[in-house]
Structures are given as C-alpha cells and as structure tokens.
Amino acid sequence: MMSKDIEQLVEQARQWIEIDPDVATRRELEELVQVVQADPASTAADDLADRFSGTLQFGTAGLRAALGAGPMRMNQVVVSRAAAGLALYASHRAEQENWDKKTAVVGFDARYNSDVFARLTAEIFTAAGIETTLMPSPLPTPVLAWATKEFNAEIGVMVTASHNPANDNGYKVYLGGNAVPKGERGSQIVPPYDAQIAAAIVQATESGTIDRAERGWKTFPATIASDYAERVSALVPATERDLKIVYTPVHGVGAETAVDVLARAGFTDVHVVKEQAQPDPDFPTAAFPNPEEPGVLDLAIDLAQSIDADLVIANDPDADRAAFAIKDGAHWRMLRGDEAGAIFGAIMLNKIDDTESTVFANSIVSSRLLGAIARSNGIKHVETLTGFKWISRVENLTYGYEEALGYCVDPANVQDKDGISAALIMAEFAQEVKARGGALTDVLEDLASEYGLYATDQLSVRVDDLSRIKTMMSTLRAKAPESLGGSPVVDARDLAQGSADLPPTDGLLYLTQDNTRVIVRPSGTEPKLKCYIEVIRSTENGLDEARQEATQLLATIKNDLSEALGLNSKEEPVTELSSQQLAGMIDHTILAPNASEADVLRLCAEAREHGFASVCVNPVWAPVVAKALEGSKSLPCVVVGFPFGASASDVKAFEAKTAVEAGAREVDMVINIADAIAENRDALVADIRAVAEATHAGGAGLKVIIETSYLSDAQKVLACEAAVEAGADFVKTSTGYSSAGATVEDIALMRKTVGPNVGVKASGGIRDRATALAMIEAGASRIGASKGIEIIGAAQATAGDNY
Numbered sequence: 001m002m003s004k005d006i007e008q009l010v011e012q013a014r015q016w017i018e019i020d021p022d023v024a025t026r027r028e029l030e031e032l033v034q035v036v037q038a039d040p041a042s043t044a045a046d047d048l049a050d051r052f053s054g055t056l057q058f059g060t061a062g063l064r065a066a067l068g069a070g071p072m073r074m075n076q077v078v079v080s081r082a083a084a085g086l087a088l089y090a091s092h093r094a095e096q097e098n099w100d101k102k103t104a105v106v107g108f109d110a111r112y113n114s115d116v117f118a119r120l121t122a123e124i125f126t127a128a129g130i131e132t133t134l135m136p137s138p139l140p141t142p143v144l145a146w147a148t149k150e151f152n153a154e155i156g157v158m159v160t161a162s163h164n165p166a167n168d169n170g171y172k173v174y175l176g177g178n179a180v181p182k183g184e185r186g187s188q189i190v191p192p193y194d195a196q197i198a199a200a201i202v203q204a205t206e207s208g209t210i211d212r213a214e215r216g217w218k219t220f221p222a223t224i225a226s227d228y229a230e231r232v233s234a235l236v237p238a239t240e241r242d243l244k245i246v247y248t249p250v251h252g253v254g255a256e257t258a259v260d261v262l263a264r265a266g267f268t269d270v271h272v273v274k275e276q277a278q279p280d281p282d283f284p285t286a287a288f289p290n291p292e293e294p295g296v297l298d299l300a301i302d303l304a305q306s307i308d309a310d311l312v313i314a315n316d317p318d319a320d321r322a323a324f325a326i327k328d329g330a331h332w333r334m335l336r337g338d339e340a341g342a343i344f345g346a347i348m349l350n351k352i353d354d355t356e357s358t359v360f361a362n363s364i365v366s367s368r369l370l371g372a373i374a375r376s377n378g379i380k381h382v383e384t385l386t387g388f389k390w391i392s393r394v395e396n397l398t399y400g401y402e403e404a405l406g407y408c409v410d411p412a413n414v415q416d417k418d419g420i421s422a423a424l425i426m427a428e429f430a431q432e433v434k435a436r437g438g439a440l441t442d443v444l445e446d447l448a449s450e451y452g453l454y455a456t457d458q459l460s461v462r463v464d465d466l467s468r469i470k471t472m473m474s475t476l477r478a479k480a481p482e483s484l485g486g487s488p489v490v491d492a493r494d495l496a497q498g499s500a501d502l503p504p505t506d507g508l509l510y511l512t513q514d515n516t517r518v519i520v521r522p523s524g525t526e527p528k529l530k531c532y533i534e535v536i537r538s539t540e541n542g543l544d545e546a547r548q549e550a551t552q553l554l555a556t557i558k559n560d561l562s563e564a565l566g567l568n569s570k571e572e573p574v575t576e577l578s579s580q581q582l583a584g585m586i587d588h589t590i591l592a593p594n595a596s597e598a599d600v601l602r603l604c605a606e607a608r609e610h611g612f613a614s615v616c617v618n619p620v621w622a623p624v625v626a627k628a629l630e631g632s633k634s635l636p637c638v639v640v641g642f643p644f645g646a647s648a649s650d651v652k653a654f655e656a657k658t659a660v661e662a663g664a665r666e667v668d669m670v671i672n673i674a675d676a677i678a679e680n681r682d683a684l685v686a687d688i689r690a691v692a693e694a695t696h697a698g699g700a701g702l703k704v705i706i707e708t709s710y711l712s713d714a715q716k717v718l719a720c721e722a723a724v725e726a727g728a729d730f731v732k733t734s735t736g737y738s739s740a741g742a743t744v745e746d747i748a749l750m751r752k753t754v755g756p757n758v759g760v761k762a763s764g765g766i767r768d769r770a771t772a773l774a775m776i777e778a779g780a781s782r783i784g785a786s787k788g789i790e791i792i793g794a795a796q797a798t799a800g801d802n803y
Contacts, residue, residue, distance in 0.1 A: 006040045012052045016069065022076045025069035032069075058082060058198040060189055060389055061524055064161055064170035067112060074113070074169040076120060082171055083121040083157075084210045085201025087128035090155055090179070092200070099178040104155035105220075107135040107144030109253050109318045110279030111169050114138065114159040121157055126213035130155070133218040138253045138279060140319035142418040143228045145174060147220070149186030149415055150231075154179045156186070163250075163290035163316040164526070165581075166283050173197070174416075186415040188389035191503070225257045231413050232421045233264035236428045241266040243431040245311050246304040247423075248273040250289045250296060251280040252317025258420045267427055271307060273299045283317070284633060287584040287611070291316055291323030291334070291405060294759065294781040298729060301325055301332045301757055302696070305727070311430045311440075315419040321405040322419035324426055325757070326440045331724060333757045335440075337403035338367035338456045340426070342447055343440065344407055345370045347429045348399040355379050361391050361400040364495075364502070364509070365519050365532040369447065369454040370401070376451065385505050387524065388417045403456065403532070448543055452536050455550035459531040459558045460523075461567065462581070469522045469529045472565050476508055476520060481564045485535070485557040487512035495521075516557065531561050579792040580611060582772065585781065587637055587666075587761070588612040588788040591736070597624060604628035612788055614666055618642070619659045626663020637666035640691065643737040645670030645707070649687045653694040660698030667695045668703040668761075668784075670735060673710055676719045684719060688726035696727065703730035703761050703782075709740035713749060720753040730782060734764030741765030744778040751779025769793060 013033050020026045029051075035044040051070030056063055056078055063082055065074045094102050104125050108118035118134060125132040133151070135144065141158050148156030156174030164170070175193060176185035189197070204210065245262065247270050249255040255277055262270055275285055276299060283289040286296045291314040300312045304325065312325035312332065325334045335343070345360060352358045360374045361382040374381035384390035384400075391400040392408060392415040400408045406417035409425045433440060448454075463469060480492040491511040498504035507521035519532045535553045537546040588607045590599055600621045607615045607629065614637040615625050625636040640655035641647045647655075649672075656667045669691045675683040688704055695702040704726075706719040723731045731750050733742040741764020750760045762775035763784030772783050772791050785791055 003040065006036065006045060009045070009048050009052055010036060013048060013070070016052075016071070016077070020069060020075070020077055022069075025075050029069035058085070058194065058201055060191065060194045060387070062170060062172040062189075064164065064168060066167050067169055068167075074117075074171075076113075076116065079117045079120055079159075079171060080124060080210050080212075081201055081205045083124040084128070084204035086155060086157070086173065086197055087125050087130055088204045089197045089200035090130060091128055093179065094154075097178065099154070101154070101178070102130045103151070103153045103177060104130050104132045104157065105135075105144060105147045105151060105153045106132060106157045106159075107139055107141070107147070108159040109141070110138040110281055111159075111161060111166075111317075112281045113169055117159045117169065117171065118157070120212070121159070122217040123212040123214075124210060125155075126216040127211035131218075133220055136219050136222050136224065139225050140252075140254050140257055140315075140420060141172070142320055142414050142416065142420055143225055143257065145186055145320075145416040145418070146228050146231070146414045147224065148174045148176045149413070152177045152185070158318070160318040162318050162320065163288070165288055166281060183395060184393050184415075187392040188387070188416065190389045190393070226260065229257055229260045229264060232410065232418075232424060233261050235410055235421060235424060236265045238264060239266045241268070241431050243267060243269065243311060243427060243434060244307065244309045245270045245313060245427060246273065246300050246307070246309045247271070247312075248276045248297070248300045248314045249279075249319065250286055250291060250314060250317055251276050251278070251283045252289070252315060252319060253279050254315035254317075254319030254420060258313075258315060258319065258423055261420055261424050262427060265424060265428065267431075271303060271309065273303055275299050279317075282633070287581070287613075287633070289317050291321065292337075294756070297323065297325055297334055297757070298701070298759075302729075304332055310434055311427060313423045313427065315423065316405070319419045320417045322407060322422040322426070323405050328441050331755065331757065333755055336456065337401070337405045338369065338454070339444060340405070341366060341401040341403065341407065342369045342373065342454075343429070343443055344399060344401060344409060344422070344425065345373045346443060346447065347425060348409065349373065349377060349379075352379075352398065357396060358398045359394060359396045361394040361397055363387065363391060363402040364507075365521070365530075366401065366403040367454045367456055367534055368517070368536070369451060372451045372454075373447070383501070385502055386521065392416055445543060448539050448546070453539055453543065453546040453550055454534060454536055455547070455554060456532070456534045457554040457558065458533065459561050461529040461531075461565070463527050463529070466527055469527075472529050472567075473506065473508070473520070473522070475566055476564060479564075480508075481510065481560060484510060484512050484518060484560050485514075485516055485553045487514040487516055495519075516553070518557065518561065520561075529565075531558075533557050533561075582769070582783075583610045583612050583788070583792045584633075585776065585783055586612050586772070586788045586791060587614045587616040587668075587763075587782060587784045588634070589616040589763075589784050589786045591616070591618055591639060591642070591786075595621075597621075600624055601628055604634075606789060607634035608632045610789070610792060613782060616666075616668060616784065619655055619662075619664075622659045622662035622664045635665040636663050637668060638664045639668045639670070639705075639735075641670040642668075643670060643735040645672050645705070646674075649690040652687070653690040656691045656700075656702075657694040657698065660695060660700045664700055666701045666703065667691065668705055668732060670705045670707065671719060671723075673707050676706060676711055676715050679715060679718055681718055681722050684722035685726045688723055688728055692727040701729040702727070703732045703759070704728040705732045705735055705763075707735060707738050708733045708743070708746045708750075709738045709764075716746065716749055717753050720750050724754050724758055728758065730759035730761050732761035732763055732782075732784065736764040736784075736786075738764070742775060742780075744774050747775050747778040747780050766791070 108114040154177040407422035495507035742762040761782040
C-alpha cells in the first residue's frame with residue numbers, strides 16, 4: 001500500500017503528464033510512476049520526489065538543470081512558462097514605459113532540446129506581440145550576445161548549459177534596447193530584473209493557457225555568424241602569420257566561427273582536434289566538458305606535441321570561455337584563468353592610447369594581479385561580484401575577466417565574456433612573442449618579477465545535497481578561522497552585508513597579515529562550495545624560491561580551510577561527487593585469472609548502465625569488451641606487462657599494439673620495476689616510450705603503473721618523470737598484486753611531480769567511496785577498482801580480485 005505522501009506525488013506526476021506536450025518526457029514520467037506504484041520504497045520514489053520538490057527558480061543565471069520531466073527539470077513545460085513570463089515582463093514594461101518597440105533575438109547551442117526550446121520561445125514571444133528573430137542554426141553564445149547589442153533588442157535568450165554535463169540544459173537571458181540604460185545593453189540580467197522576471201513567470205503560470213504562434217517570427221540569414229566574425233576579426237590587422245595553433249571546441253558549437261575569425265586575421269595554420277571537432281550533445285570525450293576539468297584538453301595537448309604547435313586554444317561548448325595551453329620547458333600545460341587574465345592585461349596595456357579613459361575590471365574571486373598592473377600604470381581598476389553580468393556593467397570598461405576562463409576584450413561589440421575574441425587576441429600576442437624569439441612563459445615571469453608572484457588555487461567541495469553548502473557557510477559564519485597558512489586573519493568580512501563598492505552576495509572574505517586572501521562562496525552554476533585562495537610572494541630571492549614558498553603555503557591553507565569547514569573526518573571527505581560523476585572517474589576492473597566471459601560481460605553491462613570511465617581487463621578479453629561497449633561512453637582498457645612488468649619492452653609494445661587493434665582505447669602498462677629501483681631513468685623512458693608509441697599510433701591512451709609499494713619517494717618521482725618524458729597520458733600507483741595499494745601520500749606526490757596535464761590513477765585496495773574520494777582530493781583523476789559498484793553505492797559488487 002502506498003503512503004499518503006507517495007499518493008500525492010503520483011497525483012502531481014499525473015497532472016504534469018496531462019500538460020506536458022513532449023511525448024518523451026511524458027513517457028519518462030509515466031514509467032517512473034509505474035515503478036513507484038509497484039515499489040514505493042524504490043529509488044524511483046526518491047527520484048520522483050526530487051522532480052516535484054519545488055519549482056526550478058529563475059535567477060540571474062536564468063535557468064539551468066538536468067533535462068527531464070517535472071517542475072525541477074528542464075523541459076518544454078518549464079521553458080514555456082519561462083518564455084511566457086519573460087514576454088509578460090517585457091510587455092508590462094513596454095506599456096508602462098512607452099517603449100517604441102518590443103524585439104527579441106533567440107539563440108541556441110547543440111545540446112539536446114536546445115533547438116526545441118529556442119523554437120518554443122520564438123512561438124511564445126511572437127504570440128505575445130514581441131518581434132522575434134531566431135538564430136538559423138546552433139551558434140556560439142557570443143554571437144547571440146553580439147546580436148542583442150548590435151540589433152538593439154530588448155531581450156536576448158540563449159538556450160545553453162555552457163560547460164555543464166551532457167544531460168543538462170539552460171536558459172540565459174540578456175536585456176538591451178529600451179529595457180536597460182545604454183551602458184548595459186547586451187549584458188546578462190542582474191537584480192532586480194531577475195526577481196521581476198521570476199514574478200512574471202509565476203503570474204504567467206497561474207494564468208493557465210500559454211499562447212503559441214504557428215508563424216510570424218523571423219530567422220537570421222545563415223551569414224549572421226560571418227557578420228559577427230567580420231566584426232571580431234577587425235580587432236587585429238589581417239596579415240600573414242606562421243603561428244601553429246591547435247584548437248578544440250570540446251564537442252561544442254565554436255569551431256566554424258572561431259576558425260573563421262582566426263583565418264580572417266591571417267591565422268591559417270590551425271589544427272582542429274578531430275575527435276572533438278563536431279557538435280555532439282553527448283560530449284563523448286569529456287564527461288564534464290569544461291576546459292578546466294582534468295583530461296578535457298588531453299587530446300589537444302597530444303596533438304600539439306605531435307605537430308610541435310605554438311599554442312593550444314580551447315573553447316567550452318558554447319564558446320563564451322577560452323582556455324589556453326602553452327609549452328613550458330619540455331611539457332605542455334594549461335594556463336590558469338588568472339595567468340591568462342594577467343597576460344590579457346599586459347596585452348591590453350599595450351593597445352591603449354589614453355590611460356585616463358581606460359578601465360580594467362575583474363571579479364573579486366580573481367587574482368589581484370590585474371589591479372596591481374592597472375595601478376602601476378595609472379589605470380582605473382574595479383572589482384565586481386562574480387559573473388560577467390557584473391563585470392560587463394562596469395562603466396567605460398576596456399577589459400574585464402574572471403578566473404573561470406572568462407574574458408571580455410571587446411566590450412564595444414560583445415558586452416559579455418567571449419571565448420572567440422579572446423582566442424584571437426591571445427593568438428595575435430603569441431605570434432608577436434614568437435616573432436621576437438620569446439615564449440608566453442617569459443611573459444608570466446616578467447610579470448612576476450615586476451609585480452610579485454601572485455599564486456592562486458581552489459578548494460572545491462561538490463555536494464549531492466545543496467543543504468550541506470548552507471551548513472558549511474553557517475559553520476564559517478559562526479566561527480571564522482583565526483589563522484590561515486600560519487598567518488593571523490586580520491580582516492574577516494561577510495559579503496552578505498554588502499558595502500559601498502559591492503552589492504550583497506553570499507560569500508565570506510578573509511585577509512591575513514601576510515596579505516593572503518581567501519574567498520568562500522557557493523557556485524552559481526554547479527552544486528559546489530568554492531574556496532578561492534591567493535598568496536603573494538616577493539621574487540627578490542628568485543622566482544623558483546617564490547614558487548616553492550607559494551606552493552607549500554597554498555597546500556597548507558587548503559588543509560586549514562578543510563579543517564575549518566569540518567571536512568577532514570572520514571565521514572566528511574573534502575571532495576564530494578555525485579555517483580554519476582564518480583562513476584565517470586572509475587576504471588571498472590576485472591583482472592582475476594579465473595574471470596569468465598560472463599564475468600567480463602557483466603562488468604561491461606554495469607559500465608554501460610552507470611557510466612564508468614572504462615572496463616579494464618586482461619588482453620585476451622579486448623575484442624569482447626570492445627564489442628560489448630560499442631556505442632557507450634565507457635572505454636575498453638587492457639593491461640600489458642601485467643602484473644610484474646618483467647617482459648621485454650618490445651613484447652609489451654606488441655601486446656599493446658595487438659590490444660589496440662582489437663579495440664582497446666586505453667592501455668595500462670607495468671614498468672620494469674627493477675629499473676625504477678636501480679634509478680635507471682634512460683631504461684625506464686625507453687621501456688615506456690616503446691609502449692606509448694604503439695598505443696598512441698592506434699589512437700589509444702597510455703597509463704603507466706609504477707608499483708609504488710616497492711619504491712622510495714625519490715624513485716617514485718623518477719618513475720613519474722620518466723613516464724612524462726616518454727609521453728604517458730597517466731601515471732598509476734599499483735597493479736593490486738603487490739604488497740600494498742594506493743595511498744593518499746603517493747597520489748599527492750605523483751600529482752605534484754607530473755603537474756596538471758598528466759592524469760594520475762589510484763589503484764590497489766580502493767573498495768569504498770570514502771577511500772576513492774580521498775584519492776581524488778589528493779589529486780587522482782582516475783580510480784582503478786574491482787568494487788566500482790560498491791564505490792558509487794549502486795548495489796553490492798558481485799565480482800572482484802586484488803585490484
């Protein structure tokens with residue numbers, strides 16, 4: 001028998017089904033209801049309760065959520081109500097303020113249902129008497145932002161979830177024309193507009209029927225992206241260039257427009273990462289298609305290494321953000337957002353003629369280095385709240401950025417972050433630096449020498465339950481840390497109180513005696529609590545010493561913050577991931593010698609169901625796994641030289657080549673452990689390189705098992721360095737067959753050694769969620785385990801070995 005609460009949930013679901021015009025989401029909800037009715041204690045009941053736990057709230061970021069049925073998901077009903085409310089809001093204001101027109105532009109990316117939601121918006125706007133023009137195809141967000149300003153539209157709507165996971169979508173709103181003062185046209189909404197629109201959405205929902213026009217809206221010509229490209233490319237002179245660029249749109253909509261913009265300026269030697277070149281709403285190579293996430297730029301960096309490129313440029317899927325990777329010594333690494341932000345500051349400094357009319361701006365969570373650059377050169381500098389909705393509104397803005405890879409280098413045309421114009425400006429500067437025989441690393445060193453070393457890092461806590469973020473913020477508000485990194489806290493501010501310079505926001509700011517700054521705030525787009533840390537160090541005794549001091553201090557401060565938040569117990573790991581996110585980091589493994597084909601196929605089925613990163617097996621099972629995982633996101637993975645690493649290098653290379661030809665997309669090799677103990681670096685490099693070449697030739701990735709339990713710390717460092725030099729994609733702790741498995745200390749050491757652009761895999765003895773999360777917090781980007789099902793909490797694991 002169902003409880004009263006379950007009966008009410010089911011009734012709510014049935015009412016929703018009656019008003020939902022989408023066959024797919026109706027069927028989804030009908031099936032969910034059937035499961036709940038059959039078993040009220042099932043997880044389906046929790047899912048149903050979550051979908052009807054409230055109404056998706058419209059805020060300054062618009063709407064953003066997972067696709068699906070119900071008022072807490074993105075679907076046609078929710079979007080219809082949002083569009084109707086936005087139309088009602090505009091119509092009321094137009095009548096009250098005597099607007100001479102009501103116009104809107106609507107764009108969309110290539111995510112699932114983006115085109116449907118955009119068309120729905122055009123239908124509803126048109127029925128409400130708003131002259132609406134729809135983008136002709138999936139296009140970058142900057143094109144929509146530019147069009148809102150260029151065509152003086154009162155409303156701009158972009159259907160996108162930016163860099164969120166594949167199952168999410170969103171609804172971003174811009175205002176312009178009659179709706180805002182001239183200096184704010186083409187910017188995203190801020191209070192009080194968000195609350196006014198939210199109220200109008202409630203009013204439109206309560207009114208009942210939402211009218212939709214069958215025709216009447218316009219569609220921009222197919223040349224609209226070219227018009228934007230022409231405007232943006234005028235930022236730099238068109239001339240012959242020899243900069244070799246690797247570019248990736250990360251399965252998004254930026255490629256055609258970005259390559260066009262670069263070509264117009266003379267950058268014709270552009271190599272697009274083929275695996276990520278086409279728009280794909282599944283983001284098959286990036287579960288989290290944010291260029292900041294570990295692994296997202298691996299393919300681009302691999303290509304850059306293979307063709308000896310000068311610069312890597314990545315846009316996020318809607319192309320409003322840009323990431324850059326550069327060669328730093330023998331290796332490639334991605335620039336932090338603050339590093340790129342400072343470089344852009346130096347670039348813009350050289351482009352301006354009048355410092356008195358120049359204004360630089362960045363968000364409060366971004367580095368203070370741009371402010372130091374501005375002040376030193378007599379330029380006004382403004383700090384804003386987080387988000388380009390605030391940065392873009394700075395009066396007379398010349399350049400603005402935020403550390404989350406957002407840059408506005410052309411506010412006259414795009415009053416928002418624009419990853420395409422940023423890509424162009426960075427490419428032009430990289431060309432200039434190359435022409436004079438320098439490197440972008442030299443620019444960073446010059447900035448540090450002149451202004452001091454500004455080093456930044458983050459502690460991010462991902463949660464499943466949003467109430468935990470409120471709890472953690474309350475913990476800090478009740479008891480602020482007395483010191484951070486050994487320096488007393490001399491200023492603790494609750495940003496919720498607001499100030500003369502900043503509106504109120506949910507955040508906390510701490511300044512210490514040694515000028516360290518920490519800002520803690522909930523993320524506006526993801527279920528995370530973010531702690532932004534910045535330390536400043538003098539370079540008088542050399543950059544190397546300053547960097548070492550800063551690195552140690554940042555690590556200490558992260559530990560201090562973890563303790564202040566109460567996250568250092570086993571029950572409260574510092575980093576939390578949803579089960580789906582955690583699954584995407586796990587190599588689901590079965591290496592037992594007695595594993596049968598049925599066992600292997602069961603793991604493949606589990607991987608498909610839960611979204612594990614790979615299924616890792618002995619080489620004999622490569623063709624079976626490749627066939628079973630065909631069409632899924634999970635990769636076939638095999639081990640070679642397993643478990644002792646004592647095979648000759650050419651034998652391991654042949655094993656790898658054969659496995660890749662059979663369908664393996666990843667190879668985990670065991671090094672010759674005796675060479676590591678003997679500290680024979682050349683032999684290690686040769687051993688790994690032989691397998692790397694065989695693996696990469698077939699388009700697969702290589703993980704190198706160094707068997708940490710046999711090695712001293714110095715030997716572990718040497719083995720990791722050899723793996724990086726030989727071209728490995730990951731370093732990995734253990735086979736699971738040695739005397740001990742992965743430890744947090746080993747993971748931290750390996751991550752420190754290989755840097756941010758090589759993966760670190762923890763394996764051996766990882767059998768529960770807490771251990772896996774501890775490894776991830778220490779720096780692991782992949783987990784190897786035979787207990788993947790138990791780790792994600794989906795069910796009892798049924799097969800295992802020592803892994």
